[in-house]
Amino acid sequence: MQAELLEVRQHMAQYPPFEQLSDDLLDELAGQVEVGYFQAETDIYRHGDAVEYLHYIRSGAIDLYRRNGDLYNRLSEGDIFGQFDLLRDQRVRFPARAIEDTLIYFIPHAVFQHLCEADDSFADFVEVERPRLEATVDQQRKGHEMLVTKVRKLASRAPVMVESEATVQEAAQRMGGHNASSVLVLAAPQASDDAHAFSYGEGQRRRMVGILTDHDLRNRVLAEGLPASTQVGQLINERPITIQSDESVYEAMLRMLRNNIHHLPVLHRRRPIGVLHLSDIVRYETNSSLYLVDNIFRQPNVESLAAMKSDVRAAFVRMVTEDDNSQMVGSSLSSIGRAFTRRLLELAEEELGPPPVPYCFMALGSMARNEQSIVTDQDNALVLDDRFDPQQHDAYFLALAQRVSDGLAACGYSYCKGDIMATNPRWRQPLKVWQQYFRDWIDDPSAERLLHSSIFFDLDSVYGEEVFAERLQDLVAERASQRPRFLAAMARNALNRTPPLGFFRTFVMEKDGEQNNTINLKRRGTAPLVDLIRVHALACGSRAQNSFERLEEINKTRLLAGHSGERIRYALEFIAMVRIRHQVIDIQEEREPDNNIEPENVSDNERHNLKDAFQVLSNAQKFLRFRYPMPSNKR
Amino acid sequence: MARREQTRDTALERYFDVAMPGPETPIGDVPMLAMDMETTGLDEQRHAIVSIGVVPFDLRRIRLAERRYWIVRPPRPLNERSITFHHITHSEIEQAPDLDDVLDELLAVMAGRIVVVHYRHIERTFLDAAVKARRGEGIHFPVIDTMSLEARLHRQPLWARFRRWLGRPPASIRLPDSRTRYGLPPYQAHHALIDALATAELLQAQIAHHYRPETPLSEVWN
Known part of the structure; x- marks a missing residue:
């Protein structure tokens, strides 16, 4: 009798990517885990070691290093590491070291693979990490956006698909109706190639057998004098060249060039999710x-x-x-x-x-x-x-x-x-x-x-x-740093704009109890933060102009206590990002972008973090008032 | 070998056939089996085993995939319904097999492995008594006791006297408290399998902090 390992399972069930696994998969996973203990300051593995496991931190904390010894990432309870190495060449890229006494769950490679196959969102989670990690790893590559941008960003339209029994006329009508320059051709899978099949509609299995383009309709149908009743399947003779949705735009471009094709079906595993056209890449580059x-x-x-x-x-x-x-x-x-x-x-x-x-x-x-x-x-x-x-x-x-x-x-x-x-x-x-x-x-x-x-x-x-x-x-x-009266005056002005008192699902609570249904994130968030950072920067004689660079210089001094510099950075980054994201939404919805957000358009998670960020701002302003008092007028 | 010659039970014969690591074996090379039992009381003559959890492991890895867990029915019916077990219902116990039916499997996973327990006087004595009652002969096996390793560290006379002098209570060497000292997470106690896992993790931590993989087995076993 194999007992359930509730202890193991319940812990993993709290953290992504395991939180969304079915109970059966979780039970199976928990039962296959291996456990190892690492004392603080000991190596978990070194560069070049073979990687046979996905690692899950049950308790403790670890550091991942670059080969040159720089810290790459710090992880703690519930985090996973090693997935990238498992997907890649199964060699350790970032050595790992326990910085606290740490208990690791080792998930064997075979179990990891099984989870990837059995659960798409699990696979997405571990694979999505890949380009992002790559981006951080290779600094030179970072500048080259085509290398890190995933194909799926570009293939946003669902593909037009027809059965191989359809006539070329029907195919052409579908293409016209969807304003598409290509159509994917589907057929029932043969027993031998079920590996290429995906489920389609109600319990049906299909595989993609080919692609038909404008070009084919001209050269292989009209020019050859074939009738409009020709079945699409007759024009298809080989499985098309495709690309996976998480491969890079650069890879897509290479594949088009090498094979001299203008259309590239994009697959998520085996399911077609779009077709990339050469012009998509050109347009992307232009942006x-x-x-x-x-x-x-x-x-x-x-x-x-x-x-x-x-x-x-x-x-x-x-x-x-x-x-x-x-x-x-x-x-x-x-x-x-x-x-x-x-x-x-x-x-x-x-x-x-x-x-x-x-x-x-x-x-x-x-x-x-x-x-x-x-x-x-x-x-x-x-x-x-x-x-x-x-x-x-x-x-x-x-x-x-x-x-x-x-x-x-x-x-x-x-x-x-x-x-x-x-x-x-x-x-x-x-x-x-x-x-x-x-x-x-x-x-x-x-x-x-x-x-x-x-x-x-x-x-x-x-x-x-x-x-x-x-x-x-x-x-x-x-x-400026030598003039307390100047700093006090600047500090006074930096307190003119304050964050809202409360931030609720549908309104913003102001100090006087008034409720607003919109908030200007620049005036109430980023600008006062920038103002107070400027005062501290002037006080410490910094020449930096950028707020984040100013914060770094301020943090080298003892002007701000403990972690408050870090908190201010987080608050500024977060509020700025919410403001930016809402401007993007404005643009996408064809409104003129502005600095206002409406609380009802803010997700729970964003609201939670915004509250924290406003609190940081409020505390930082209190400290500013106290730190730069107006000197008495006697002298 | 002498013990093997004397036995007339085939399962015990097979158990003794597999060589145990010798006293000089480095602890890092020793195959081990973490074990925990839940019993109806503390006296092996009057009380009985109701569940057994085991997990094979070594210093590097605890292999949960090879874990085993049995609920067994005590030979005498439980007349006291008041006895409660943390994770087992009385009906589960009533439907469970006798220990005799799982003993061959238990002996098979124990073969060649050093048993690791937290407080050796339960598992060793109860198992010895249970085997004797069913197969006519007992079983004595070497164990590593994580509780006595902890006691060596925290209850040594000098250290204990120092703590008393400071007015501190003696350090607790119970399983959860011992684990806390090594930064191990709290587990829900009293499930034989989870306690076996907890014990295996504790031993890995104790060796990591206070010994080395090269330490001979004889320094840590009882």
């Missing part, structure tokens, strides 16, 4: 942000630049659906924004001639921080050489600023409502004036004066004399 930047620099005029607005949105949507983090999305969008700005400056110089004195075109705010979003306005300024003479030169720079500002507006970067643009003469000044601006702000601060100038404390050069912007960054970094 990549690198291509975009390159393309921006090749546009001959403002009109053609403005026409790229939809390309930017498409690239944005793709980045987000490919699970990029907010930092990657923010820096890609900033690169794109910078490229537009640079190209507009190049075009303006072509028209206006070379500048009379050197200048630096400066980005302020989110572009300077490399945190741009798809909903953004332009904040920019001109720092001119000190030889600048307004009488002689300003007409040129006004025209330059005007062209860039109008061009940016045409490309989707709306005019700044606060008039922080190089077209405003106040923000089109020589370096020495800018230095005086900053000295005034820092040395003689008041919350009111700084209210509209805090944006200048995120600054970066976009084009021209970079050194001008650097001089200003240096001035700020050296001076």
Whole structure:
């Protein structure tokens, strides 16, 4: 009699990918597990060892290392590891070491394979990890999106399919009806090739025997003079070349090129889930942000630049659906924004001639921080050489600023409502004036004066004399940390925007008890976080502009206690990502994206995390008030 | 060998035919069998076995696929319905076979393996008495007792005196408390199979922390 191992089974049933297994499979799994104990600080396996098991952490914690000794991942109770090596070549890629006393369940390879076959979602879970891991492993490869993007991202339309007994006319009608350039041909499986069959409809088994394309209808039917009643099956003579849904776009491209085909059926195991056409890959490539930047620099005029607005949105949507983090999305969008700005400056110089004195075109705010979003306005300024003479030169720079500002507006970067643009003469000044601006702000601060100038404390050069912007960054970094009154004024302003008190299924609870059914995630989340990070960064003399880089520098000091720096990073990343995801939904549903979300559109999981993130913000603001008090006015 | 010559029972003969690891065998090479029993009481003369769980293992792996678990019917009917077992119903016990019917299988998995228990005085004495009652001769076998290994570490006179001096109670060497010291997870106790698994994990942990795979068997067995 073999007793059930409830202890083992119930534990595994709590964690993915086991949580969705049927009870029978779970029982079977629990009964096949092998158990091993590892004392803290001992190796579980080393690089190159044979991998015969999927590993499940029953208790304790482990580290996975890269070959060069860097930490790759840290896992704890309920996590699995080794699945990638099992699917690959069964050699250990990342050595594993117990960092606590650890109990491991070893799931034998044969059981693992059986689970993959018996349960699709289990297989998906362990296989989906594959490209993601690969992406992290090979840094060089990472840049090459085609290598890591799965084919299934591109094959989004269900395939059109006909039985092999159908006539070519029927097939052509189906293709026309679905506006498809190909149709997959199905037949009942023979006993010998049940391995290629999938279930279809009600308990029927089918296998895919071929593909018929527009090209075939022309060359093999019409040109040959075959009647419309010809059965599709007669035109099919070999099993088509296919690709699995989790293979890379790059692999798909190679397969098309090698076999000289334009259509590639995409299978999830044996079931066809779509057909990839060469043009899908071309379109995909066109959307990549690198291509975009390159393309921006090749546009001959403002009109053609403005026409790229939809390309930017498409690239944005793709980045987000490919699970990029907010930092990657923010820096890609900033690169794109910078490229537009640079190209507009190049075009303006072509028209206006070379500048009379050197200048630096400066980005302020989110572009300077490399945190741009798809909903953004332009904040920019001109720092001119000190030889600048307004009488002689300003007409040129006004025209330059005007062209860039109008061009940016045409490309989707709306005019700044606060008039922080190089077209405003106040923000089109020589370096020495800018230095005086900053000295005034820092040395003689008041919350009111700084209210509209805090944006200048995120600054970066976009084009021209970079050194001008650097001089200003240096001035700020050296001076601000020494001025408690300035820091206190900045801190005061960083408290103006607060997170909501509560966040419920259908409404947001405000401090005064008012209920709102929408929330601006920028105003109530990311912006106040960015503001408070800026204050700490100024206090520790950091030259970084990006909020995440600022946090890293802040964390090197003792400014923030314990893990609060890490928590702030998490909160910023999470809120930024929710904001970004909702903008993608807006775009996909053909609404104009904005910074608002409606609580009823937030999943339970998101809401739970948002609450935590708002709490982090609220605590961080309390600390800011306490850390940078307004010095007494006596001295 | 002497013992094997004396036996007249074929199952016991086969058990003695398989060589046991000798005292010098490194613990890392020893095939072991974690065992736990649930009994109706503590006296092997008056009380009886109701369930037995065993799991074969070695220092590297505990092989759950080879686990065995039996519920057996005590020779005398349970007159006290009040005796409760944690995972067994009285009707399961009434329908269970006599130990005699599973003894051959039990001896077969024990052959060649060192038995590992937590508190040796139950499993060893009950099994000896039960075999004697059914086959006319007893069975004595070497065991590793994880409880006495734990006692060596925590109840050595000097250490115990030190703890007393500090006003601390003596360290508990019960199975769950011992496991906690090695970072092993809590299990629901009193299921013979789960306790056998818990004991196997404990021994792996004890050897990892306090011995080496090269340690000779004679240093850890009783």
